[in-house]
Amino acid sequence: MLTPQGIAFATPADLGDVTNYRSFCRAAGLNPVPDGYGLLLVTDEWGNKKTLVTGDVEYVRTIVGATPEVLSGLELPPDKFLVRDGWPDSWA
Secondary structure, eight states: OOEEEEEEEESTTTTSSHHHHHHHHHHHTOOOOTTOEEEEEEEOTTOOEEEEEESOHHHHHHTTTOOHHHHHTOOOOGGGOEEEESOGGGOO
8 A cells, every 4th residue: 555645757847957857867777768757755554655656747747736535545557657665865
């Protein structure tokens, strides 16, 4: 069971420029892709922080305005996300 805690975007525009975006990708162990990444910050049932990463930025943008109730009941397609341990601030 994953509990949503936040949403973030790792795109050149959201990170300020291509250099920052490439630095993020290196720290996250991701290949840079043209549209960047959407991130769902979650905790598991033991309180461990995880980040769900997808190249489908628009999918993540569609759930930005969702209420906590909608997010908590959201069924995420398992083939849409990579799972990374921790949150981006711990990847540096």
